[in-house]
Amino acid sequence: MREEIRGNPGITVFRVLFRVFGSIGLVYILVATAFHFLDSPDPLPMIFGILGTCFAAAALVMLWLEKRKNRRMEELLRNGKVLTCTVTGITVDARIRVNGHFMQVAECAWTDPVSNVVHVFRSRGLTHCPRSVIGQEVKVYVDRNSDHDYYVDMDAILPKMVIH
Numbered sequence: 001m002r003e004e005i006r007g008n009p010g011i012t013v014f015r016v017l018f019r020v021f022g023s024i025g026l027v028y029i030l031v032a033t034a035f036h037f038l039d040s041p042d043p044l045p046m047i048f049g050i051l052g053t054c055f056a057a058a059a060l061v062m063l064w065l066e067k068r069k070n071r072r073m074e075e076l077l078r079n080g081k082v083l084t085c086t087v088t089g090i091t092v093d094a095r096i097r098v099n100g101h102f103m104q105v106a107e108c109a110w111t112d113p114v115s116n117v118v119h120v121f122r123s124r125g126l127t128h129c130p131r132s133v134i135g136q137e138v139k140v141y142v143d144r145n146s147d148h149d150y151y152v153d154m155d156a157i158l159p160k161m162v163i164h
Contacts, residue, residue, distance in 0.1 A: 014062045014063075014065050015062075015066055017062045020059075021058040021062060022055070022063075025052045025053070025055030025059055026056070027052070028049070028052030028055060029048070029049065029053070032045045032047075032048035033045075036049075076141040076149070076151045077153075080141030080143060080144070080150070080151065081141070081144050082139055082141055083110045083119075083140045083142055084138075084139060084140075085108035085109060085110040085121060085137065085138055085139075085152075087106050087137075088107050088108065088120070088134065089107045090105070090107070090133070091104070098127055101127070103125030103127065104125070104127075104128070105122050105124075105129075106123040106126065106154055107121070107122055108120070108121045108138055108140060109121075110140065121150055123152040126154060129154070130158075130159065133157050136157050137157075138153060138156065138157055139153045
């Protein structure tokens with residue numbers, strides 16, 4: 001019996017931007033509609049409508065990018081070449097902050113037995129990654145055509161965390 005494998009994308013930048021731009025777009029479109037029904041002769045309804053449409057379009061692009069990324073991750077989980085790598089370290093990604101904390105990234109290494117070349121893979125941004133995972137083995141799903149497209153399955157070794 002094969003175990004069910006499913007990656008957890010967590011909260012991503014695309015999802016946050018979708019919510020922000022979608023909310024702003026919806027509010028602007030509602031304001032434009034309200035002005036329109038009040039028979040306002042001002043160009044204000046058109047301005048709000050155009051801005052709302054632009055924000056809503058940006059939100060839809062973010063949603064599309066999120067779905068595309070998740071689809072690619074699922075494809076790698078189904079059809080990718082599975083490598084067993086060793087977590088060699090945890091680094092801080094200073095580009096992204098969530099609730100005042102920087103994201104952490106796990107680095108995993110795998111040595112190709114044929115060429116003796118060490119390949120280093122980096123996980124997605126993690127909000128919490130204890131140092132106890134260093135030295136543990138983790139599965140990395142790599143595209144069969146390109147080593148640059150991969151997914152590090154950190155969910156298997158990370159402890160379950162409940163925030164109260």
